[in-house]
Amino acid sequence: MPIYYISMSTTSKTNPNKKVQQLLIDIQQGDAKKVIKAIKGLESHGNNSVLEPLLHYWKTVTEPLVDKELGDFFAALKDTDSRHEIMEVLLNEEGEEFRIKLLTSIWNSKVDFSDYLAQFVRLASEGGFMETLECLTILENLDGPYEEEQFFESQIALKNYLDNRASSTDQKAHLMSEIALIIKDLEDNHVDF
16 A cells, blocks of 8 residues: 555546546556556646645655656646745655655756745755755756845855754765855846846
């Protein structure tokens, strides 16, 4: 039995499409071939209501082929409305390994996550080395535009990092320096409309 169960009543309230309901049920069956086929079906027939259940399911996946398929699914999203669901799970997630998967899918994505500039800086400052590296890659590829508040919140996260880190010259400190330079450059080139 899966750890995160997608109930029929939940999916029928959020998604009246019976095809999508069946695909979500197929994912819960555990057979890798059937799960991969269902994920591919959701690429064609799904909508944003399937994102949260799939994200929670992804946390439980141990099969490498299914894990890769879910990573590809989230990286292939094009609907900007999907950002909220993904970021909601990412910002509330406790598991570092899963956050790294989500961050990887974000920087591989075609969706613009510029609205979450400050959140990526905060995640980088609070996370481990790999999370920081993934956030740096995302920050390098954001297009903007940005709000002044995002720069302010980013500067606070960077200051908190500097205030709380042990004095060392570790690899994460180097990455955080690069992030600070990116934020400064973005802020210096920011134009108010």
